Amino acid sequence: xxxxxxxxxxxxxxxxxxxxxxxxxxxxxxxxxxxxxxxxxxxxxxxxxxxxxxxxxxxxxxxxxxxxxxxxxxxxxxxxxxxxxxxxxxxxxxxxxxxxxxxxxxxxxxxxxxxxxxxxxxxxxxxxxxxxxxxxxxxxxxxxxxxxxxxxxxxxxxxxxx
Amino acid sequence: xxxxxxxxxxxxxxxxxxxxxxxxxxxxxxxxxxxxxxxxxxxxxxxxxxxxxxxxxxxxxxxxxxxxxxxxxxxxxxxxxxxxxxxxxxxxxxxxxxxxxxxxxxxxxxxxxxxxxxxxxxxxxxxxxxxxxx
Numbered sequence: 001x002x003x004x005x006x007x008x009x010x011x012x013x014x015x016x017x018x019x020x021x022x023x024x025x026x027x028x029x030x031x032x033x034x035x036x037x038x039x040x041x042x043x044x045x046x047x048x049x050x051x052x053x054x055x056x057x058x059x060x061x062x063x064x065x066x067x068x069x070x071x072x073x074x075x076x077x078x079x080x081x082x083x084x085x086x087x088x089x090x091x092x093x094x095x096x097x098x099x100x101x102x103x104x105x106x107x108x109x110x111x112x113x114x115x116x117x118x119x120x121x122x123x124x125x126x127x128x129x130x131x132x133x134x135x136x137x138x139x140x141x142x143x144x145x146x147x148x149x150x151x152x153x154x155x156x157x158x159x160x161x162x
Numbered sequence: 163x164x165x166x167x168x169x170x171x172x173x174x175x176x177x178x179x180x181x182x183x184x185x186x187x188x189x190x191x192x193x194x195x196x197x198x199x200x201x202x203x204x205x206x207x208x209x210x211x212x213x214x215x216x217x218x219x220x221x222x223x224x225x226x227x228x229x230x231x232x233x234x235x236x237x238x239x240x241x242x243x244x245x246x247x248x249x250x251x252x253x254x255x256x257x258x259x260x261x262x263x264x265x266x267x268x269x270x271x272x273x274x275x276x277x278x279x280x281x282x283x284x285x286x287x288x289x290x291x292x293x294x295x296x
Contacts, residue, residue: 010211010212011211011212011239011242012212012242013237013242014235014237014238014239014242015181015234015235015237015238015239018235018237019235019237042249046242046245046246047242049236049245050236050237050238050241050242051237052237108209108210108211108214109209109211110211118209119209
């Protein structure tokens with residue numbers, strides 16, 4: 001599979017993604033899956049200008065990402081797919097049925113969310129969706145940068161520091 | 163977190179924002195070299211959502227009247243947030259990829275507007291990147 005990391009990160013494209021993961025994984029294409037970004041030319045241009053020249057970026061809403069996933073997965077280059085929220089990744093995984101692992105990279109504090117790790121805050125509904133992914137056989141771990149330990153979901157939900 | 167660096171009477175002319183302690187460290191170096199750190203406001207974006215970062219920068223621009231934003235990585239979330247601000251505040255200038263030479267040039271250049279000084283400082287910053295050796 002050409003996509004080496006399926007990441008949930010509310011910052012979408014940023015330093016940890018482009019450099020932190022992009023360099024060690026030698027990422028050559030990014031798939032940004034976000035309904036809002038996919039519908040706005042300005043948003044797409046904003047993120048397009050944030051990636052280095054050696055990377056290509058594709059924009060998709062969740063529906064088209066499900067449809068085009070075989071093309072991403074068949075790409076010979078190393079890729080990284082990112083969604084900005086758990087709900088989008090949940091829909092994507094359920095629609096694709098071929099995603100074996102999901103990385104929680106950054107879900108920050110908002111009203112209604114409780115802190116689980118320094119960079120992971122979840123609402124009860126988001127917790128439920130993540131448990132649902134694991135129940136479907138998807139490995140869910142939290143890991144902000146490659147040098148950090150991948151924290152398994154049960155440990156994340158207990159709120160223990162890695 | 164925000165921190166008015168320096169403490170002098172001058173109104174800050176720019177906001178410096180970046181990963182980790184980058185902004186604070188850079189502005190501290192400006193203070194150590196020339197004592198003009200009070201021209202700059204430090205913003206750290208650690209643990210902040212994109213909306214929080216954008217809100218914090220907007221707040222500091224409004225509070226200080228600064229028209230210049232310096233960020234570290236062109237692809238970083240601070241730069242993304244600053245680009246959103248520049249879109250609807252046309253008088254504001256963003257310089258990404260800031261380094262110490264850039265900031266030093268900026269704080270000394272008071273003969274032109276802050277936005278003009280930022281453009282000139284960016285050129286100085288680019289020129290400061292040199293490679294020595296084979």
